[in-house]
Amino acid sequence: MAIDLRSDTVTLPTPTMRQAMATAEVGDDVFGDDPTVNELEALAARMTGMEAGLFVTSGTMGNLASLLAHCQRGQEVILGDESHIFHYENGSASAVGGMVLHTVPTNADGTLPLDAIEAAIHLPSHHYHFYHWAPPGVICLENTHNRCGGSVLAPSYFADVAALARRHGLPIHLDGARLFNAAVASGRPVTDWTRHVTSVQLCLSKGLSAPVGSMICGSAAFIDRARRMRKILGGGMRQAGVIAAPGIVALTQMVDRLAEDHRTARTLAEGVSRLPGVTIDVAKVQTNIVIFSLAAASEAERFQAAAAEAGVLLSDFGAGRLRMVTHYGISEDDCRDAVRLLAGCCLA
Numbered sequence: 001m002a003i004d005l006r007s008d009t010v011t012l013p014t015p016t017m018r019q020a021m022a023t024a025e026v027g028d029d030v031f032g033d034d035p036t037v038n039e040l041e042a043l044a045a046r047m048t049g050m051e052a053g054l055f056v057t058s059g060t061m062g063n064l065a066s067l068l069a070h071c072q073r074g075q076e077v078i079l080g081d082e083s084h085i086f087h088y089e090n091g092s093a094s095a096v097g098g099m100v101l102h103t104v105p106t107n108a109d110g111t112l113p114l115d116a117i118e119a120a121i122h123l124p125s126h127h128y129h130f131y132h133w134a135p136p137g138v139i140c141l142e143n144t145h146n147r148c149g150g151s152v153l154a155p156s157y158f159a160d161v162a163a164l165a166r167r168h169g170l171p172i173h174l175d176g177a178r179l180f181n182a183a184v185a186s187g188r189p190v191t192d193w194t195r196h197v198t199s200v201q202l203c204l205s206k207g208l209s210a211p212v213g214s215m216i217c218g219s220a221a222f223i224d225r226a227r228r229m230r231k232i233l234g235g236g237m238r239q240a241g242v243i244a245a246p247g248i249v250a251l252t253q254m255v256d257r258l259a260e261d262h263r264t265a266r267t268l269a270e271g272v273s274r275l276p277g278v279t280i281d282v283a284k285v286q287t288n289i290v291i292f293s294l295a296a297a298s299e300a301e302r303f304q305a306a307a308a309e310a311g312v313l314l315s316d317f318g319a320g321r322l323r324m325v326t327h328y329g330i331s332e333d334d335c336r337d338a339v340r341l342l343a344g345c346c347l348a
C-alpha cells in the first residue's frame with residue numbers, strides 16, 4: 001500500500017466512527033428532527049463558544065454558505081491571495097453569490113498585513129459619493145494556513161484584525177478547516193481564536209478523520225441565514241445523523257491525537273531536509289503540513305512521479321513546491337519509510 005501523504009482528507013473513519021454510524025438515531029434534519037445532527041451542532045457551538053452551529057457537507061460549502069450569509073451580491077470579500085477560498089473553491093463566492101474577491105498579499109506566516117486589509121476597505125465616503133467602489137462585506141482569515149505550510153496564526157493577531165474590523169463595522173469569517181491543529185500545536189482552546197471572529201468553518205473530515213462534513217458556527221441569527229443558504233446550495237440533508245455521528249466522535253475523541261500528526265510531520269521535514277536538491281525550512285513546520293521545494297517546476301513534477309512509482313504520494317503545490325500532510329493512518333515508521341523511498345527519487 002502506498003504511503004499517502006497527499007492530504008489529511010484521505011483519512012478513513014475509525015472503528016468507533018463506523019459503530020456510531022451504524023447505531024445513530026436519525027430523523028429528517030430539514031425539519032430539525034435529527035437528534036444526532038442536533039447534538040453535533042450543539043457540541044460544535046459549545047466548543048467554539050458560539051451561539052449556534054450548522055452541519056454542512058464540506059469545508060467548501062461551509063465557507064460559501066458563510067460568505068452568502070454575510071454578504072449581498074456586489075459586496076467585497078477581503079481575503080489573502082494565498083487563501084484556500086481564493087485558490088481552491090472555484091471562485092464560488094463570485095460564481096454563486098456575485099461577490100467580488102478582493103485579495104491582499106499574504107505574509108509568509110499566513111497573516112495578512114493590517115495596513116493592506118485597511119487599504120482594501122473602501123470607505124463609505126468612496127462608495128456612496130462616487131459610486132465607483134464595491135462596498136466591503138466581510139474579511140476572511142485562515143488558520144492553520146494551508147498554502148503557508150500549516151502555519152499557526154496567533155490569537156493576538158486575530159485580536160488586531162478584530163479591532164480593525166470593528167472600526168469598520170465588518171464581520172470576520174475564519175476558514176478554520178484545521179483550527180484544531182492550531183489549537184493543539186499552541187496548547188490553547190479554539191475559543192482563543194473564535195472569540196475574535198463572527199463565523200468559523202471547521203472541517204471534521206481532515207485530521208479529525210470523519211468521513212464527511214464541516215461545521216459552521218456563529219450567532220443564532222447568522223446560523224439562521226447560513227441554514228437558508230445551505231438549503232439554496234442543495235445542502236439540506238435528511239437522515240444526516242448517520243454522517244453526523246462520526247462527526248461527534250471526531251470532536252470528542254480525535255482532537256488531542258493531532259499532536260501525533262505534528263510529530264510525524266517533523267520527522268518527515270527533518271528527513272527530507274537531508275535530501276540533495278531539497279529546500280525546506282524545518283523550523284516553519286508547526287503542524288501537519290510539510291512543504292518543500294525543488295529547483296524547478298519540472299524537477300518537482302519528475303520527483304512527484306518518481307515518488308508515486310516508489311509508493312509515496314505527494315501533492316504538487318506549483319512553482320517547484322511539493323506538499324506532504326500527515327494524518328491518522330500515517331505512523332512514525334511510515335514517515336521514516338517515506339523518507340528512505342524519497343531519497344531514492346533524488347537525482348544523483
Ligand SMILES: Cc1ncc(COP(=O)(O)O)c(C=O)c1O
Pocket residue numbers: 009057058059060061084085142144146175177178203205214
Ligand atoms: C484551508 C482549507 N479550507 C477549506 C477546505 C475545503 O474543505 P473541503 O475539501 O471539505 O471542501 C480545505 C480543504 O482542503 C482547506 O485546506
